[in-house]
Amino acid sequence: MSDEHNTQEPVMGTTRRGFLRQTAVAGASLVAGATAAQANSPDPLIVEQQDWAREFGDGVDAVPYGLPIRFESDVVRRNVEWLTADTTSSINFTPIHALDGTITPQGCAFERHHSGAIELSKADYRLMINGLVDTPLVFTYADLERFPRETRTYFLECAANTGMEWAGAQLNGAQFTHGMIHNMEYTGVMLSTLLKEAGVKPEGKWVLVEGADASSNGRSIPLEKIMDDCMIAFKANGEALRKEHGYPARLIVPGWEGNMWVKWVRRIEVGDQPWETREETSKYTDTLANGVSRKWTWVMDAKSVVTSPSPQAPITHGQGPLVITGLAWSGNGAITRVDVTTDGGKTWKEARLAAPGQKMALTRFYLDINWDGQEMLLQSRCHDETGYVQPTKDQLREVRGLNSIYHNNCIQTWWVKADGSAENVEVS
Ligand code: MTE
Ligand code: CO
Secondary structure, three states: OOHHHHHOOOEOOOOOOHHHHHHHHHHHHHOOOOOOOEOOOOOHHHHOOOHHHOOOOOOOOOOOOOOOOHHHOOOOOEOOHHHOOOOOOEEOEOOHHHOOOOOOOHHHOOOEEOOOOOOOOOOOOEEEEEEOEOOOEEEEHHHHOOOOOEEEEEEEEOOOOOHHHOOOOOOOOHHHHHOOEEEEEEEEEEHHHHHHHHOEOOOOOEEEEEEOOOOOOOEEEEHHHHHHHOEEEEEEOOEEOOHHHOOOOEEEOOOEOHHHOOOOEEEEEEEOOOOOOHHHOOOOOEEOOOOOEEOOOOEOOOEEEEEEOEOOEOOOOOOEEEEEEEEEEOOOOOEEEEEEEOEOOOOOEEOEEOOOOOOOOOEEEEEEEEEOOOOEEEEEEEEEOOOOEOOOHHHHHHHHOOOOOOOOOOOOEEEEOOOOOEEEEOOO
C-alpha cells in the first residue's frame, strides 16, 4: 500500500480479469486508505499463481503444540537491560503495543520472579492451610481438582509498572512503560471454599500466603479479601499455567498489586495480624516527598494507555483513516469510559469500548480518526465505576512526590510526529 496509490483514480480498461474492475470500484469507495487496484500494472499477488497454492502445505501433525508464525517473531517479551541486573531475579515486559483484544497469550505475558522460575510437578505439589483454623489441611493437586471450579478473567499488574516514569518520560515504548501487565482467563477454586473446609477460627483476620520458590514471596492479605474473590488457579486461558506463571497453581488477587499473586503457592496460614514480611515493608511501600512511606497500597487504581500508535507501533500509512487503540483497567471495578486527546489534553473525544468494562479486567478501546498528517500529543484517560478519573502526571506528583516507584497510574503522552514515528514525552 503506498501513498501514491491512495491519491490516484482507479484506472479501468485493460484488466486481465473481470474481478479487478470490481475491486477497483469497491476499493476506491469503501476505504479511503485502501489501495485502488491498478489495471495497467496488475498485482502479481492477485493475477499470478503463488507458490503456496501450487503445493501442499504442512500436515496437521507437523507441530503438536503450535507457535506463532515466523512473521510475528517480533511479538515477544523484552527486557530493559539496565533494569535487568540478572535474569533469575528479574522482569520482562508484555508486547502490549503489538497485541489487540484483551486476553494476553501466556507465551508473551510478562514475568517477574524474585528467585527464578521453579519446576514443580503436579505430583510433588502440596498446598497447606494452617494457623487459626479448626482443622489444618494439606491438599494435593488432585484434591484441588475435586472442588467446585470457577472461571474468571482478571488483569495482573505489577505494582512497579510505569515505575520508571516518575521523574520524567524515560522508556520509549508502551511495552516498557506499561508492559508489566497481563490479562488472563483463570480457572481454579475459590480460596473461600478451601478455607471453609479447614474452618477459620473467629480470631482469624489475616492470611500469610507463601510460594514454594526460594524467595517464597510471602504476603499478608486481609481475610475479607481472601474470602471475597481470591482464587487458587491452575488454568490460564484454558490451559495449564506456564511454569513461569506458577505451575501448577497460583493465587489470584483480583485488582490488587501483582506481588500479592503468589506463584507456586504452597502454604496459607491464618493469623490475627499481618506478618510484616519483606515484600510489604522494605518493598511494595511508597515513599512520599517528606520521606514517610505509605503501606498497604494494595489496589491498582484506574489506568489506561494508548498501545497504538506508540513508539514501537508508529503510523506507517500516512494521513487518512487511523485506528487509535489502547487498554484501560481498574482494580476498583469496571472501566466505564475512556477519553482520547490528540492535542495533549486541550480537547477530548470519547473512545469506543470493544466490550462493556468487566470488573478488574482489561478493557480495549478504539478511536477511529481521520489523521491530517500533523503531529499529535496523544493521551488516553479512563474512568471507572466508582467515578474515579485517571490523574495527570502533575496531579499524581503533587500528592505523591518523586520518591515513589510503585503505583504510578498517570496519563501517558505519546508525541506522534508528522512522519508517523512516536516518542514518550510529558506535557504539563
Ligand atoms: N510469587 C512467587 N512465589 N515468587 C515471585 O517471585 N513475583 C510476584 C508475583 N508472585 C513472585 C510471585 C510479582 S512481583 C509479580 S508482579 C507477579 O508474581 C508476576 O506474575 P507473572 O510472573 O505471572 O507475570
Ligand atoms: Co511485581
